Amino acid sequence: MALSSEEVDKLLNFFFDETNESQTFEHFLSQVSQCFPKAYNYKVGVCVYNLLYHNIITMPSQRILALTLLNEMYRGEPFVNNPFGSFIVGLCQSDSSRKNHVPPNLKISDSEKYFLSHLLVSSQVKEMLKKTPCFIIKTEFGPMADISHVQRLVEEKLDDRFVISRNHISCLVPEPATSTSVEDYEELRAAAKEILSNPSPPAMQTYKPGPIRLVPPLAVGDENMLWLELDEVKNHDFAYDYTMCMPNSNCIEAKKLINKALKGTLSLQQQQHLLSELEKDPKLVYHIDLTPAKLPDLVENNPLIAIEVLLKLMRSTHITEYFSVLVNMEMSLHSMEVVNRLTTTVDLPTEFVHLYISNCISTCETIKDRYMQNRLVRLVCVFLQSLIRNKIINVQELFIEVQAFCIEFSRIREAAALFRLLKQLELGTSDTCNVTVPRSKVMNVSW
Incomplete structure (x- = not known):
């Protein structure tokens, strides 16, 4: 058929x-x-x-x-x-x-x-x-x-x-x-x-209400109820409001901008317009078709938009799915920027932050390109110093892993600085505000 x-x-x-x-x-x-x-x-x-x-x-x-x-x-x-x-x-x-x-x-x-x-x-x-x-x-x-x-x-x-x-x-x-x-x-x-398409196309399946009725009696007495014959029922109209959930123009425009944001960098004007629409209607973020699977593309092309979207999704029942995708995506400057901003704005689950740090360290250890490895190590070290200084993570919970990372890459200046910070923390003598880099420098390490 x-x-x-x-x-x-x-x-x-x-x-x-x-x-x-x-x-x-x-x-x-x-x-x-x-x-x-x-x-x-x-x-x-x-x-x-x-x-x-x-x-x-x-x-x-x-x-x-x-x-x-x-x-x-x-x-x-x-x-x-x-x-x-x-x-x-x-x-x-x-x-x-x-x-x-x-x-x-x-x-x-x-x-x-x-x-x-x-x-x-x-x-x-x-x-x-x-x-x-x-x-x-x-x-x-x-x-x-x-x-x-x-x-x-x-x-x-x-x-x-x-x-x-x-x-x-x-x-x-x-x-x-x-x-x-x-x-x-x-x-x-x-x-x-x-x-x-076959074998059982959903578009060709229909819904038909099945009337629930008793088995008719063999003999009908004068005092019995009248039997309802279905072929006498003329009105089978279904009541449905076709305007319900109808998308408005703002929603359509926001969807278009999100689709563009997944494929490339938005202009400053487009970013401001999208952020303005999201600010006007906090629930709009649930109607722009941004699934967790699409998040990595948004992070890489438009990290600022990704940050604002995630902040507005914090009360969503699916926020853990977005976090899971974020911490498991390929390490990059933009993903670090998003995670860093989130950690300083909201309370992220500790396990997600720790998992992201572990993934970053693992990426640095397995990458073959020496030049790229050095840059990634610098990024991770500056990122970790920022988390420690802002007391976002308890470094003692990751002490062994981070210390081993610093020793392995001790030839890199930022790794050596992070190692000194760990030792000062271990001895209880560090003033993190004095030994770490300014926050503004966290994401200024260029590729």
Whole structure:
């Protein structure tokens, strides 16, 4: 019943190919028919229907191509035999007169309605298919064609079905989007294949309420309750607020900036704008799709943003996952900067700080490049002196490990200074404020 993952991918290629905006509908239909034989019409149609229903294709040009494909795949047969006929007709209607089989979040423009309605009843279909999606979207047309006859035929066809056979809804609830722009097509493509490909596509699974009722009695007395017959129940509407959890413009803008921050350094203006939005709405940080797995990219490209995000996530139930990723990521100047700032701002769990220090020491010991090793050792030594001076760590708990590290790299000035500090602490004679470097120098060791 469903397309395979590879077939879904092929179908998505047609819709995500931007050149199809300027190609004729005829050319697009020809491409699809060459890739999928006629026997696949229903499978392709179900997939296209779900792409529309679940907001996977949202651009007007993609949408008009999809709707044209649903209609033209069954050209030559009576329209009532088109399994997607009621869906197509429903989209041409006004919002107030739509039926349940058209999701409230799926709306088409007047230009799309004009083209689609004429496609249903016009005798000049071949001429219409020589137009391009770009032309249809940008052109202002007159009123829609009269499709009342087609609509009546579709409704008569639906009336033949039992009411209880139509009380299903999709298990996936579409979320309204305030923008049709897509940041990551590969991520969207992966999601589409996940919910649409076989063997049991989630997008095609439905929810049907099962009424709980007693076994009917063999004989009905006058004093017994009346038996409720399901085929007499006409209202199977589901109550759902489609505006619930609808993202606002600030959330969308913050998501875009976070996605950019994961891939490269933000400009000063972009950083200030993102930090300002996070400051205005403390809960915004939970809606920007920054998972623990993405944290290392943010730390390396925009450490200041990473610091502020982590500070706002401190009350999250998943904060330990973020800490775990942070302390186990590859050692770098930026990761040290983030950890150092966090330790001086909030109380980090001791075990995380100790684990990070151990990982840093291990990295210095295993790196082969002598030049890079020296630089990393300098960073770690200055970092440790800062933690000791600010009394963030109890050096006695790591004394043996840190002392061995200092001895191994005693040729490096910062390691020797750290070793002297350890000895002074051991003897109880150190004034850490005098023997350590200023805090401002902690992250000034250049690569």
